[in-house]
Amino acid sequence: MRILITGADGMVARAAAAHCRSLGDTVSALARKDLDITNRAAVSALMRRGDFAAVINCAAYTDVDGAESDPESCFAVNSVAVSNLASAAAESGCAFVTISTDYVFDGEKEGFYTQDDAPNPLGFYARSKLEGERLAAAVYPASVIVRTGWIFGRGGTNFLSVMHKLLAEGKRIKAISDAFGTPTFAADLAARLRELSEVSRAGIYHVVNSGSGTSYLGFAQMVCEKGGFDPALIEAVSDDDLNRPAPRPRNSRLACLCSGGVGLRPLPDWEDAIERFLSAESLRKL
Numbered sequence: 001m002r003i004l005i006t007g008a009d010g011m012v013a014r015a016a017a018a019h020c021r022s023l024g025d026t027v028s029a030l031a032r033k034d035l036d037i038t039n040r041a042a043v044s045a046l047m048r049r050g051d052f053a054a055v056i057n058c059a060a061y062t063d064v065d066g067a068e069s070d071p072e073s074c075f076a077v078n079s080v081a082v083s084n085l086a087s088a089a090a091e092s093g094c095a096f097v098t099i100s101t102d103y104v105f106d107g108e109k110e111g112f113y114t115q116d117d118a119p120n121p122l123g124f125y126a127r128s129k130l131e132g133e134r135l136a137a138a139v140y141p142a143s144v145i146v147r148t149g150w151i152f153g154r155g156g157t158n159f160l161s162v163m164h165k166l167l168a169e170g171k172r173i174k175a176i177s178d179a180f181g182t183p184t185f186a187a188d189l190a191a192r193l194r195e196l197s198e199v200s201r202a203g204i205y206h207v208v209n210s211g212s213g214t215s216y217l218g219f220a221q222m223v224c225e226k227g228g229f230d231p232a233l234i235e236a237v238s239d240d241d242l243n244r245p246a247p248r249p250r251n252s253r254l255a256c257l258c259s260g261g262v263g264l265r266p267l268p269d270w271e272d273a274i275e276r277f278l279s280a281e282s283l284r285k286l
């Protein structure tokens with residue numbers, strides 16, 4: 001397949017590009033300096049000459065707290081630019097897969113959020129992502145929208161992706177014990193993004209690793225167990241203790257109602273995913 005991947009310097013984009021290349025795809029993985037997705041003319045020109053079978057949009061404004069003081073930049077990338085890409089994909093008739101977030105939900109529900117639950121985003125980042133979903137589906141009804149959350153993986157700079165390094169160095173970490181999500185390994189997400197771009201059946205998909213989900217504290221404890229780190233290095237804190245600018249859902253665990261219907265099996269369990277992540281990271285150090 002000939003695939004365009006946007007936001008190529010990001011964690012998920014890198015995993016997606018590596019996965020697609022491993023399958024023999026011809027991949028144009030373009031970082032912001034090569035394709036700024038807010039530049040509508042550049043997006044359309046590229047799509048007209050690119051002859052892509054699929055576009056996987058991994059570019060996003062991902063600074064959840066920063067969005068509270070700069071909502072314009074956030075909406076420009078996560079809403080308007082997604083619409084630009086969807087519109088260019090519609091013109092060329094290629095598959096369009098774009099990533100959204102578990103943060104579209106307010107976290108008040110007990111248990112797992114499915115596509116039947118009504119979104120109610122709490123902060124600007126979350127609102128911009130929901131608006132991106134809405135615009136993509138309106139501009140190009142064939143769009144595939146992938147909600148995911150709590151991503152960890154190679155090259156990631158978020159807490160879930162770096163905590164093993166801190167623990168290996170004997171550093172103390174603070175982990176939130178009262179916020180719950182479904183951890184998702186970037187490599188597993190990448191494989192699913194590729195499958196969805198091939199299936200190209202319109203809709204909203206919830207893509208996360210299997211299992212009952214966990215808190216940040218539970219994730220950190222599992223990293224200690226699988227990596228042989230000292231769990232005494234973890235300090236449990238409450239979300240409220242961190243006083244972060246953006247509100248976040250207390251529960252954003254996701255389950256999917258429609259992946260099975262298009263022939264896709266659940267992703268592996270998150271505990272297994274941590275094991276594969278840690279073993280790939282330690283092999284890299286050898």
Ligand SMILES: NC(=O)c1ccc[n+]([C@@H]2O[C@H](COP(=O)([O-])OP(=O)(O)OC[C@H]3O[C@@H](n4cnc5c(N)ncnc54)[C@H](OP(=O)(O)O)[C@@H]3O)[C@@H](O)[C@H]2O)c1
Pocket residue numbers: 006007008009010011012013031032035036037038057058059060061062077081099100101102129148149150151152158
């Ligand atoms: N990480 C998570 O836990 C999580 C959870 C739920 C959903 N998601 C979603 O998953 C997707 C991938 O996230 P990620 O974790 O891989 O994020 P990431 O590592 O922050 O990567 C996002 C990439 O998008 C690029 N970008 C920003 N503005 C752009 C623009 N105007 N044009 C082109 N590229 C631009 C960024 O480039 P710069 O470095 O130059 O800014 C960055 O390389 C996003 O849609 C995100 O909202 C992530």
